[in-house]
Amino acid sequence: MQMEQLRKDMMAAMKARDKERKDAISSLVSAVKKNAIDAGCRDDIPEDMVNATIMKELKTVQEQIDSCPADRTDLLEEYRKRYDIMKEYAPKMLSKEEVTAIVKEKFADVIATKNKGQIMKTIMPELKGKADGKVINEVVTEMCNA
Structure with missing residues (x-):
């Protein structure tokens, strides 16, 4: 998700007088800006930072629910309306099959060790933010037990 798209959608919600949508998107924009300032990249916010922030905010709203x-x-x-709105902007997560394919393709040598800790340590940086941690853990567990 691009920061500019969030801003455009927020403006559209303001023009449509959709307060709930505007508030939800506005909170995403604020959170992304705060993270960008903390990271020192206020003017050029990378897409992965926007996606990570959206996922974090989504998790926060889920905890509220x-x-x-x-x-x-x-x-x-x-809270549910806010969650549904934020979910529209969340990046699509990889499925279990996609995670399995990536792990087999890129990390076959590490999987051969059957050391789950080492496998997770190697795989997580590659898949963080792209797949749910529970799915990754499930795939790795299956591969270690196979």
């Missing part, structure tokens, strides 16, 4: 009391239906609905 999970911890929200059931009797607070108003808050729960607000």
Whole structure:
């Protein structure tokens, strides 16, 4: 996701007077800007930083949904709408089959060691932000036990 696309979508939501959408996108824009300033790249924000920030914000909203009391239906609905809006901007995660193919193709030598810790240490930098950690762990566990 490009930062410029987030800004355009925020402007479109403002023009459409869609407050919930504008607020959700605005919080993404703010979080991305904060991370960019912290990283020292305020003017040229890389796409992977935008994607990582979106995933982090998505996880935060999911935690809000999970911890929200059931009797607070108003808050729960607000959090779910925000989650759905942010989900539109989240990068597509690799499937289990895609992760398996990448691991077999690029990391066959490390997999041969059957050392799960070493395998994870080698694979994670390559797949971080591209695939869910649970999926990666599942694939590696299957390969170590095979």
